[in-house]
Amino acid sequence: MSNAKHFVNPLRDPQDRRLPRIAGPCALVLFGVTGDLARKKLMPAIYDLANRGLLPPGFGLIGFARRDWENQDFAKIVHDSVKERARTPFREEVWKQLLEGIRFVPGTFDSDESFQTLKQTLDDLDQSQGTGGNHAFYLSIPPKAFDQVISQLKKHGLAKRDQRGAWSRVVIEKPFGHDLASANELERRVSSVFHSQSVFRIDHYLGKETVQNLLALRFANELFEPIWNRNYVDHVQITMAEDIGIGGRAGYYDGVGAARDVIQNHLLQLLALTAMEEPTSFDADQLRAEKRKALAAARPPKDIAAHTARGQYLGGWAGGKQVLGYLEEEGISPQSQTETYAAIRVDIDNRRWAGVPFYLRSAKRMPRRVTEIALNLRRAPHLPFSQTDTEALGSNALVLRIQPDEGITLRFGAKVPATLMEIRDVTMDFAYGTSFAESSPEAYERLILDVLLGDPPLFPQHEEVELSWKILDPILDFWADLDTQPEGYASGTWGPASGITMLARDGFVWRRP
Numbered sequence: 001m002s003n004a005k006h007f008v009n010p011l012r013d014p015q016d017r018r019l020p021r022i023a024g025p026c027a028l029v030l031f032g033v034t035g036d037l038a039r040k041k042l043m044p045a046i047y048d049l050a051n052r053g054l055l056p057p058g059f060g061l062i063g064f065a066r067r068d069w070e071n072q073d074f075a076k077i078v079h080d081s082v083k084e085r086a087r088t089p090f091r092e093e094v095w096k097q098l099l100e101g102i103r104f105v106p107g108t109f110d111s112d113e114s115f116q117t118l119k120q121t122l123d124d125l126d127q128s129q130g131t132g133g134n135h136a137f138y139l140s141i142p143p144k145a146f147d148q149v150i151s152q153l154k155k156h157g158l159a160k161r162d163q164r165g166a167w168s169r170v171v172i173e174k175p176f177g178h179d180l181a182s183a184n185e186l187e188r189r190v191s192s193v194f195h196s197q198s199v200f201r202i203d204h205y206l207g208k209e210t211v212q213n214l215l216a217l218r219f220a221n222e223l224f225e226p227i228w229n230r231n232y233v234d235h236v237q238i239t240m241a242e243d244i245g246i247g248g249r250a251g252y253y254d255g256v257g258a259a260r261d262v263i264q265n266h267l268l269q270l271l272a273l274t275a276m277e278e279p280t281s282f283d284a285d286q287l288r289a290e291k292r293k294a295l296a297a298a299r300p301p302k303d304i305a306a307h308t309a310r311g312q313y314l315g316g317w318a319g320g321k322q323v324l325g326y327l328e329e330e331g332i333s334p335q336s337q338t339e340t341y342a343a344i345r346v347d348i349d350n351r352r353w354a355g356v357p358f359y360l361r362s363a364k365r366m367p368r369r370v371t372e373i374a375l376n377l378r379r380a381p382h383l384p385f386s387q388t389d390t391e392a393l394g395s396n397a398l399v400l401r402i403q404p405d406e407g408i409t410l411r412f413g414a415k416v417p418a419t420l421m422e423i424r425d426v427t428m429d430f431a432y433g434t435s436f437a438e439s440s441p442e443a444y445e446r447l448i449l450d451v452l453l454g455d456p457p458l459f460p461q462h463e464e465v466e467l468s469w470k471i472l473d474p475i476l477d478f479w480a481d482l483d484t485q486p487e488g489y490a491s492g493t494w495g496p497a498s499g500i501t502m503l504a505r506d507g508f509v510w511r512r513p
């Protein structure tokens with residue numbers, strides 16, 4: 001590692017086989033570099049990979065956007081985003097190495113000229129940086145533009161292996177399609193352009209350490225599996241709450257909404273990992289096969305009106321400041337029926353889960369940012385205590401804290417000291433921060449590296465996408481047929497009344513994480 005073009009990490013031991021592999025020579029083209037995702041997550045993740053010594057020498061990064069920028073203008077955007085958001089410390093020598101491979105291509109998706117320039121830029125980079133003709137195209141853009149960009153990549157010969165056998169991969173953000181029919185249409189298009197092994201449908205929840213730990217928790221321990229079924233679990237709540245609004249993302253979010261934005265992908269993936277059987281190994285085929293079976297057994301509620309809820313945040317005070325309502329956000333039509341709160345019940349028709357409802361909810365402008373999976377257990381069949389002894393006793397629960405306070409909580413009843421017999425809920429906690437010295441990489445770091453390595457297990461296949469839309473489509477159709485505004489909810493609260501009622505009907509209440 002003496003060549004000045006190598007990203008050097010003095011802390012990395014190249015012999016340590018537990019550490020991630022280093023990507024081979026390549027260039028990454030980012031579409032949508034002015035967007036929220038690219039700025040907040042992708043550019044910092046690329047720098048962090050470089051800083052950890054996981055990018056190859058001469059790595060190329062090309063931004064494509066409808067801006068009249070030069071290479072140095074784009075480099076400044078990357079620099080600012082890295083300084084603000086990267087997880088690892090800023091090191092001048094790493095930045096200088098990254099800078100050598102940074103290029104910008106101005107243009108719109110419909111411009112043949114821009115895609116010709118992109119091709120030329122990639123060829124030049126191959127020459128100057130030695131990227132070996134290996135290219136990954138990352139579509140961090142609104143889903144309605146996926147098809148157009150893929151067509152342009154094909155038209156301009158960017159989707160093919162060349163004579164050297166160099167690879168060309170595409171990374172497609174979620175949601176993949178708008179419903180089942182459009183997802184299948186998009187899949188037909190994508191598979192006519194890229195080989196299936198070159199298509200990486202990204203769901204960044206699968207790159208989170210805490211989500212991967214779900215597999216470790218379930219399958220590396222003896223403790224939990226015996227209770228992981230309908231005999232012990234009463235119901236499951238999967239929550240993804242955000243305190244932010246849509247920010248400047250009207251162009252992406254409006255017409256998409258909470259259900260398509262995160263339930264179709266992140267939350268149904270969490271459900272699949274929670275509900276699936278043990279795979280025979282963690283290789284891509286086995287893992288995906290088990291997730292597929294779980295999703296195939298999952299179905300929307302029979303009574304959609306009773307067991308779903310949607311809402312839209314209202315303006316007011318939240319988190320100590322004045323915030324806009326969804327309909328007042330820039331770029332949103334005052335008549336928009338897009339939901340910013342969605343909650344659905346899903347049932348899983350198999351031996352393990354029959355009769356155990358899974359409740360999924362997600363929303364913007366909730367009181368805090370938190371994602372968790374809570375398995376609420378049945379109550380003990382008999383309590384040999386007086387009623388007053390157990391007034392403060394809830395049901396046992398196992399809560400997987402996905403973020404931000406990563407860890408696991410086990411809730412159970414314990415005797416209050418110095419009382420005759422009073423039982424109260426207590427918790428036992430595992431926290432990543434106190435148990436491990438190693439810090440978790442950002443999900444996008446892991447996933448971008450996997451793309452560059454061509455490592456598929458963490459990327460959903462089309463069948464999973466299809467099955468997820470099959471669960472969601474009837475609900476989305478039902479909501480669309482209502483043709484009404486979603487119920488308003490005050491910003492900084494846990495959502496609309498209909499969300500509470502939906503659970504109350506089944507005798508449950510949402511957790512307040």
Ligand SMILES: NC(=O)C1=CN([C@@H]2O[C@H](COP(=O)(O)OP(=O)(O)OC[C@H]3O[C@@H](n4cnc5c(N)ncnc54)[C@H](OP(=O)(O)O)[C@@H]3O)[C@@H](O)[C@H]2O)C=CC1
Pocket residue numbers: 031032033034035036037038065066107108109139140141142143145173174175204248249250251252253261
């Ligand atoms: N933001 C997030 O936290 C996450 C987002 N995602 C996914 O990432 C994708 C992008 O989302 P996000 O970044 O939030 O969206 P934004 O609306 O913030 O960004 C969209 C980007 O696409 C560009 N764009 C849109 N239309 C065109 C066009 N016709 N020609 C050229 N460029 C265009 C925009 O450029 P311009 O500035 O010129 O409009 C902008 O750079 C979505 O699929 C989303 O689901 C996934 C996980 C997290």
Ligand SMILES: O=C1O[C@H](COP(=O)(O)O)[C@@H](O)[C@H](O)[C@H]1O
Pocket residue numbers: 242261262371
């Ligand atoms: O996919 C998305 O995720 C983000 C939240 O990601 P997280 O890792 O911070 O939980 C969400 O804000 C965005 O709307 C959605 O597109």
